[in-house]
Amino acid sequence: MIKSQAFRILFVLLVFQTMLYAQSEGMVSIKGSRYLPLYGRDSTVVAVKDFEMDVYPVTNSQFEDFVKKYPKWQKSNVISLFADKGYLVNWKSDTELKDSEKPNSPVTYVSWFAAKDYCECQGKRLPTIDEWEYVAMADKTTKDARSKPEYNAEILAWYEAPRTNENTIGLHPENFWGVHDLHGLVWEWTLDFNSVLISGESRKDVDKDNNLFCGSAAVNATDLMNYAAFMRYAIRGSLKAKYSMKNLGFRCVKDIPNEF
Amino acid sequence: MKHLKIIFSVLIMTIAFTACNSKTSKNTSEALAVYQCPMQCEGAKTYSESGSCPICKMDLKPVAKASKVLETNEISEASIFNLTSKWNTEEGEVIQLKDLKGKTLVMVMIYTSCKAACPRLVADMRNIEAKIPKENLKDLNFVLISIDPETDTPERLKAFAIENLMDDEQWTFLQGTESGVREFANVLAMKYKQISPIDFSHSNIISVFNTKGELIHQQEGLGVDNKDTVDTILELTQ
Numbered sequence: 305m306i307k308s309q310a311f312r313i314l315f316v317l318l319v320f321q322t323m324l325y326a327q328s329e330g331m332v333s334i335k336g337s338r339y340l341p342l343y344g345r346d347s348t349v350v351a352v353k354d355f356e357m358d359v360y361p362v363t364n365s366q367f368e369d370f371v372k373k374y375p376k377w378q379k380s381n382v383i384s385l386f387a388d389k390g391y392l393v394n395w396k397s398d399t400e401l402k403d404s405e406k407p408n409s410p411v412t413y414v415s416w417f418a419a420k421d422y423c424e425c426q427g428k429r430l431p432t433i434d435e436w437e438y439v440a441m442a443d444k445t446t447k448d449a450r451s452k453p454e455y456n457a458e459i460l461a462w463y464e465a466p467r468t469n470e471n472t473i474g475l476h477p478e479n480f481w482g483v484h485d486l487h488g489l490v491w492e493w494t495l496d497f498n499s500v501l502i503s504g505e506s507r508k509d510v511d512k513d514n515n516l517f518c519g520s521a522a523v524n525a526t527d528l529m530n531y532a533a534f535m536r537y538a539i540r541g542s543l544k545a546k547y548s549m550k551n552l553g554f555r556c557v558k559d560i561p562n563e564f
Numbered sequence: 565m566k567h568l569k570i571i572f573s574v575l576i577m578t579i580a581f582t583a584c585n586s587k588t589s590k591n592t593s594e595a596l597a598v599y600q601c602p603m604q605c606e607g608a609k610t611y612s613e614s615g616s617c618p619i620c621k622m623d624l625k626p627v628a629k630a631s632k633v634l635e636t637n638e639i640s641e642a643s644i645f646n647l648t649s650k651w652n653t654e655e656g657e658v659i660q661l662k663d664l665k666g667k668t669l670v671m672v673m674i675y676t677s678c679k680a681a682c683p684r685l686v687a688d689m690r691n692i693e694a695k696i697p698k699e700n701l702k703d704l705n706f707v708l709i710s711i712d713p714e715t716d717t718p719e720r721l722k723a724f725a726i727e728n729l730m731d732d733e734q735w736t737f738l739q740g741t742e743s744g745v746r747e748f749a750n751v752l753a754m755k756y757k758q759i760s761p762i763d764f765s766h767s768n769i770i771s772v773f774n775t776k777g778e779l780i781h782q783q784e785g786l787g788v789d790n791k792d793t794v795d796t797i798l799e800l801t802q
Contacts, residue, residue, distance in 0.1 A: 383641035385751065416750060420743075429743075498750055499757035501765050545750030 328558060331356040332482040334439055339448065341437050342533040352438045357431065358555040360473040360484050361492060362422065365407035367414070370422050372399050377418050386417035390548040408472040410490045410553040416545035419493045419554040428556035430495035433540065435557060437533065440487065442480035450530060459532040462488030469551045487532070491539055493554040500541040599624035643777035644751055649744030651709075654721040654737035661748075661777065664736070667705040668800040669773040670793075673745075673754055675712035676724045677762050684786050685768055686728060692770070693734070695794045700801040701734050703775075709738045711745055711756050711764055752782070772796050 336352040371378045378398035379391050392413050396402045414422075416430075423429050431439075443449035443458075450456070462468070462476075469490045478484050486492070543552075598610045601617035602625045615624055639645045645662035652658055672689055674682045689706055696704065708730075710716035716724075721737035724730075740748065749756060756766035772781040772793060781796040 383646055385642050385644070385646050417747070420747070496746060496757075498746070498753075498755045501755050501757060501767070541755075544753050545747075 328356055330360070331358055331558060333560070334435075334481050334483075334557075337438075337447075339438055339441070341434055342530055342537060350434045352435055354560045355431075355435060356558040356560060357435075357439055357481070357483055358428075358557070359478070359482060361410040361490060361553045361555045362419075363407065363473055364401050364405060364409055364411045367411040367422070368399060368401065368407070370425065374421070374425060377421065382415075382418070384546075386546060387415040388546050388548055390550075391415060391418070392548070406470070406472055409470060410473055410485070412469050412490055412550055412553045413548040414493075414552075414554065415548050416493050416497065416543070420495070422554070423556035426556060428558045430493055430554060431557040432496050433494045433499065433537075436486075436492065436494050437536075439479070439481055439483055442483075444477060444479060447480050456530065456532055459487045463532060463535065469553070490551050490553040491536070491549075493552065494540065497540040497543055498545065500537050599626055601625075640776060640778060642779065644748075644773060644779070645777040647744075647747065647751065649740055649747060651738040651740045651744065652718045653739075654718050654725050656718050659738075664705055664707065665777065666775050667703055668775055668797060669705050669707055669777070670797060671707045671709060671752070671771045671773065672769070673709045673711050673749060673752070673756070673766065675710050675764055676716050676720060677712065678764070685770070686730075688770060688783075688787065688790065690728075690730070692790050692793055692797070695790070696797060696801070700798065703801040704734050704797065705736055706730075706734055707736045707738060709740065709745065709748065711749065711766060712758075713739050713742060713745055715762075752779075772800070774800050 334352075334355050334357050336354045338349045338351045340349050375381055375398075379393075379395060380398050382391055390413055394402050394405050394413055401407065420430055441448050441450050443452065443455050446452075465488070468488060471489060473489065474484050476485050476488050479486065598612065599614050600610045601620065602622055603617065603620050605617055605619035611624055614626070616622060617624060639662065645660075645665055647661050650658055650660060670689065670692065672685055674685055676682075686708070689708070693701075693706060708721075710721065716737075716739050718737075718739055721739060722731075725735060725737055752769055752771050754767050754769050756764050758764050768784065768786045770783040770790075770793060771779060772783075774780050780800065781793060783790060783793045
């Protein structure tokens, strides 16, 4: 009798332990794979390793905690190298949101530098474009829903809705991986957003400018029907790291340490 | 006696705390702001307060503070010396960008296995250097930063420097971390992307910083007329 109880406890402990180690709080595991992104390297598949991703974008109240702990990211302290004048304009003070803003809305008006440091201070990092797009191509039931017409239609309908940044997190259903709000809430910073080399050309109305960009692989989209992804890449291409925008937030990811 | 002790320690604490709060040097620079008509109707005339130009009625614009404050040691907000990333030089030293303080910096991001644009970018750098009088070179540092930190080790950068006759005092090559390089590229608003294991796409930008690490001029494109860049450098090293 005692023996079986001890065994039961041991069993519970074992299960609990694997749960503890398998996932960080508020994150889900993403099983990596190879896939063909809209703008790939040489227009070929890219490999995404296993990683963990935040279930929700970082919220206003989470960012409040962050700036209280790291005063250099409070809006009166942040230096102009790292953020433009719009940084946290919807806050009434260094550590407080305006009353009109919801603590549970995604934090926006943050620069890339601030987002990057936020993630690093939690032992995480920003996702790469390839990682973000990999998770974002899933719908509720499949890992890659890009070929479904309703997947694109739904995302574009979300993109058309105005002022979605004022909504709170979690209103959109989770996708295959258990991640919420990749579409339809706010745009999100990525670690290597400045690897999109289409901005110069698209602004100057020429196909490509060989003098500005070395290598001609800048325009090499693979799926001309994926308008939603086009919009995301175009926005990434137009960003600068110190920009703070009303509808641009972020979430973090974490590498899974190699166990073997 | 006990009371005295408490009073004394409270006093010490107040002093300590007020000392912490007194770092508000930021506002003083605003007080010294200088305004000027954007059309320069009255030439270089400046005003100490904001308002409108008496001639064209346009709003006066604050003048970018001239680099008169060279003597002060403080790093301004816009200075790249605020970055704390670590870099290896081609000589095997570990530095931070602020260790480059005191010289006018001409910076470009390259990678040594680049076959297309990089030799031209490097050539552009050498053309700029060739137009600078010898006596100005001691105040200058031409910095080439690798966007391929995995391949471009200090040894490889050193070999590249020797091969391209860029091994003199005024040339510096830097290898960073992937995150440090990404961050610095973002400071320069430079874009790059690895398109194959040995090749990158990247924008071609040569940037000039003053001795305090503030961005003064950027030249975009390959083989473009470098007169503006050279003029900026000459102005900064006078």
